[in-house]
Amino acid sequence: MEQLEGDNTCMAALSLEDRVVVAQDQPFEMDTHQHQHQCAGGGGADEVEGTTTTKKKKQKKKKKAAATKLGLLSDGDSAAGVHLLLPSQKLVEKNFPWTTVIRPRRGRCAIATRAIKAGEVVIAEQAVAFVPRSQDHTAVCHACCKDLGHNSFSFECPVCKHVVYCQECQAKALDNHSSWCAVSQQLNEIAKKSDCDEDLLRFVLALALRQPSRSEHSKKASEDGEDKSIGTVKEGVLYPTFQDALGLQTHQDKVSAAWKASVQKGCSLLLSTYESSLGNAGDANQHKETSLHSSVEELQILAMLVNTNAHGMGAQGLHNTDVALGIFPFVSMLNHSCWPNCCFASEGSVMYVRATQDIAKDSELCVSYINLYEPRGVRKQNLADSKHFDCSCPRCSEPLISSIDRFLEGCLCTVRGCSGVLLKSSSLHAKNVKSEDNSLSSWECDLCSHVVDPHAPGPLFPGKTLTLDNKPWELVPAAENSFAAAMGVYRERRFKDARVLLERFLADFSGKLHPLHVLLFDALTPLMNCCRAMGDAAEGSRFCHIILDCLEKVMPGLSLELANFYFCLGEMYSERAEARSTSQVLAKRYRKQAQETFQRVRAIRETCLGKANLPPY
Ligand SMILES: C[S@@+](CC[C@H](N)C(=O)[O-])C[C@H]1O[C@@H](n2cnc3c(N)ncnc32)[C@H](O)[C@@H]1O
Incomplete structure (x- = not known):
């Protein structure tokens, strides 16, 4: 299997604006490496592009050929550079036991850099942004996501009557909230007008407010030489940056035109409402500080990013309640497997991923995105519908005839003495199993190969009366x-x-x-x-x-x-x-x-x- 392992280039300074321009101008054919930036301490994009020599061109061509071979350039996302490493990647490697490599069909994968014991934290990451779901908006604090149990103090904004804070967060959070309280009041109306999900728009606003201003962004290094696009680790928790989030997949080539249109309308209304609410405030300085720094197109990109990557959060007792949704760029590097070896658990606004079994060095770390006690076709359909990909995990890749999956949809074979299961021939032999196959397909036993064909003339099971047993x-x-x-x-x-x-x-x-x-x-x-x-x-x-x-x-x-x-x-x-x-x-x-x-x-x-x-x- 071909891999681009150990590629330590990263997307240190990709801005939201970059993503829009790249995605619009060259959606499918762009060289992913054109937008590669060096990690902290290395040169920026201009340096790389400006000094391109024949040797570099040759190298670039080679890399492009490799990427094409891996199937990366067929995805519009790769045009925006998302198959590269995120700015805080090196920090993650230093503090957690995995690295990111690129693999065919699955894009970036988290690979163990040493043996990992069951129960070990493989990543603990603070949300870049999160929003409590509208229907549960009083369940958790909107600033720290801590559970607002029945007995704990909670303060609801008396103006928008949507955001709720715990005692510790109240003072500071209300101060920040004042800049977007007016738009918060109107989000429900905007969502209705645009036929767009209110929580999605709320999330776009929350993320956009995290975006550094253009001047901050272009100032690649702060005065003490630190790269602002790289996060920090405090007490074992990674605090990623807005630029890390920008490196996530958006699957913008896979979402429907209708969805895009309603999101565009929603984002446009969101932006105009926000800007006019600032205008109404009448304070030019405040306007400068709290502007969204985003165009409608940029907000649309954020909406797609949220749509593909938002994680359920909020744990009450032992249950993941999904009362809130958050963006965690490095948690999002873990691919899905129908046989996962890691699991999520959120605590406040931090997402913990732990190994659920001992994991050998060089193995891929995977979590599950869906309910796993389902037939293969149903699982694949769920992932295609909700996450826009065709699952290539080991459980889905094993031929159905030898996989435990066949039992989840199999009828017992009625041939005397046979202990096999009858499966739809279309599932048994299909490369790509579909969950809905309403045609009257024939059924076939995995052991004795007996075929039961509803269209065949003559008795299905010679010498037997037809019952439900032999008409699967x-x-x-x-x-x-x-x-x-x-x-x-x-x-x-x-x-x-x-x-x-x-x-x-x-x-x-x-x-x-x-x-x-x-x-x-x-x-x-x-x-x-x-x-x-x-x-x-x-x-x-x-x-x-x-x-x-x-x-x-x-x-x-x-x-x-x-x-x-x-x-x-x-x-x-x-x-x-x-x-x-x-x-x-x-x-x-x-x-x-x-x-x-x-x-x-x-x-x-x-x-x-x-x-x-x-x-x-
Ligand atoms: C949260 S991201 C995981 C990181 C991703 N590989 C990347 O490069 O950004 C989820 C995306 O990864 C890919 N992916 C995850 N699990 C997969 C699987 N089991 N089979 C195929 N693709 C997978 C899909 O493109 C999916 O939309």
């Missing part, structure tokens, strides 16, 4: 309908009735779908919850064991989801120990099992969240 194209929709009906009742919180329907669903389809099939798996959690609601901890723990078994087979590795199911199991062992009908001997056994299970929960949470963040038990 009818079996799966029947299972989906039955599951949906049960879930309708469950959502009404009619747990007794829902339990009957869910148990019937399992009885009807367990022997027909593979035990790891996603429909069967999806029925188990509501069924466990019904049992618990009815005080039946024995059956509840039976279903919980099956859930844990499925999770551990399909997604080896630790996760908070796994810990949460172990926690439910521990609770159910405790409930059984305390039940009046339980004998002394059994109670003792259940107590021991509960203790062991909670120890397991603690170990997983310690790995994913860090020792300091464990809840009291």
Whole structure:
């Protein structure tokens, strides 16, 4: 596999203006290296371009050929230089155990520079900017993102009635807020007029306010010789810069024209409202200090950057609540894998990424962007729709016929003595699995290769009467309908009735779908919850064991989801120990099992969240 490893050039001084010009003028054919800048201490872009010799040209040509080979120039993003390293890259390498290399199809990848132990922090990064989601705008402080629990003090701006601050942040934050309070009041209206997401516009404003002024930007080094585009590390946390954020992918060639048009209108209204609110303030000096320093096009770039890279934030207890969205340039260097080896956990406005398993030197660090207990086609579709890429992780790259993924969508083969699974031939042989294939495709067994073709003349299974069992194209929709009906009742919180329907669903389809099939798996959690609601901890723990078994087979590795199911199991062992009908001997056994299970929960949470963040038990 070809790599551009160890390329230590970085995008030290790429400005938002640069990105707009580059993206508009030469969207696909530009040499990515034309916009490479040297790291701190090296020359700037002018120096590199101005002294180009034949040798340099040759080198450039070679690099371009390599980049083309890697597929980098086919993406409009690469034209804006985003396949290069971010300004604070060297700082990250100094303080965290990974570096960035470029790999085919996946762009920049985070690669371990030494062996990493499970539970180690691989990056702790302060958000360049974040916004609480509108529907949860009172949940966290808008300045530090700390949880505003029921009992803690919170101050809501009486004018815009949107921003809320904690006691510590209130004074300083309100001072800054005064420059954009007027526009904050009108954001909802702007969003409606432009048919644009209000939170996206709020985020664009928050990011634009972080942009250094043009004069600050052109002043590459401060008086003491420090490069302002490079961040800092304090107490183990990286504070990245606005320029770091500018190096993120935008996928601007992949978003729809309609989305672009509404974002353009939204950004244009945002800018004019902001500028006129400053004008109304009537203070020229204030205007100078608080101007957005951005054109509509530049704001659009920020919107695309947010759209591709914003991370959910906000943790209450042990749950990632996603009450806010943040931009973390170096966390964003970690690619997605359907078998991740790292996980996120935010604390206030800092995002921590920890290794969930021991990681060998030179391995890629990956996180998951989506729900992983889904068939391959669904996962790929989710990533294509929400993140605009075709997943090339090891789990998605393994041929379906030998992958555990086949069980998540497979029906049991009905040929006598065969223990294989029937899969749509289109999925089994397709290079690129699509989640929606409504055509009446034939189905094929992974073991005995028996083909069941709905269009074939004659009996499908010679000597057998046709039932749902041997007509998988009818079996799966029947299972989906039955599951949906049960879930309708469950959502009404009619747990007794829902339990009957869910148990019937399992009885009807367990022997027909593979035990790891996603429909069967999806029925188990509501069924466990019904049992618990009815005080039946024995059956509840039976279903919980099956859930844990499925999770551990399909997604080896630790996760908070796994810990949460172990926690439910521990609770159910405790409930059984305390039940009046339980004998002394059994109670003792259940107590021991509960203790062991909670120890397991603690170990997983310690790995994913860090020792300091464990809840009291
Ligand atoms: C948050 S960025 C990760 C860093 C990115 N590779 C870069 O060069 O900026 C997410 C983007 O990385 C690429 N990517 C991440 N995971 C991938 C995967 N499993 N397969 C293919 N591309 C992936 C996609 O282009 C995606 O939009």
